[in-house]
Amino acid sequence: MSKSSLPDYVNPRRLANQGMSLEGEISADSFKRIAEVATITGQSVQVKLKFFSDEENFRVISGSIDMDVDLDCQRCLTPVSVKVESQFEVAIVATDESARNIPNHYEPVIVEEDTLDLVPLIEEELLLALPMHAYHNDCEVQMSYGDAEDVAEVEETTPNPFQVLANLKVGKTKN
Numbered sequence: 077m078s079k080s081s082l083p084d085y086v087n088p089r090r091l092a093n094q095g096m097s098l099e100g101e102i103s104a105d106s107f108k109r110i111a112e113v114a115t116i117t118g119q120s121v122q123v124k125l126k127f128f129s130d131e132e133n134f135r136v137i138s139g140s141i142d143m144d145v146d147l148d149c150q151r152c153l154t155p156v157s158v159k160v161e162s163q164f165e166v167a168i169v170a171t172d173e174s175a176r177n178i179p180n181h182y183e184p185v186i187v188e189e190d191t192l193d194l195v196p197l198i199e200e201e202l203l204l205a206l207p208m209h210a211y212h213n214d215c216e217v218q219m220s221y222g223d224a225e226d227v228a229e230v231e232e233t234t235p236n237p238f239q240v241l242a243n244l245k246v247g248k249t250k251n
């Protein structure tokens with residue numbers, strides 16, 4: 077299957093009513109906020125979105141996104157390649173107030189009219205999935221100085237469970 081671009085805007089309620097899926101790419105240039113903290117190494121980010129209505133009639137977008145980035149290794153300060161994989165489920169709501177009534181396992185996304193701008197949603201999820209600290213698996217600084225204790229201290233300052241998850245994923249990354 078050839079790679080296609082995702083549309084910038086969708087009508088998420090209609091797609092959910094129809095049970096549609098979208099799969100495609102978003103150009104790496106679209107993600108200005110990510111560019112401030114990481115270097116996206118691919119031309120694009122791979123996105124899969126499923127739109128559906130759940131059994132309680134919440135309209136939901138279930139997504140999975142893959143992105144390759146370079147981050148600064150916190151030991152040697154040279155780039156380390158990291159694969160960021162984000163899985164998320166958001167419920168489409170019309171107002172702040174209805175956002176408070178959705179089940180806990182969803183994040184809300186507020187869509188007042190019929191149009192959802194996909195890039196900000198995707199970028200927000202990628203920022204959540206981005207590890208705060210990245211290290212080479214075989215970093216030479218670590219091998220020279222064995223500074224595992226320093227690392228432990230750094231990681232204690234990481235309260236966000238998304239980041240803990242992301243760090244686990246980083247650990248699996250071949251570099």
Ligand SMILES: [Zn+2]
Pocket residue numbers: 149150151152153154156211212215216217
């Ligand atoms: Zn390193």
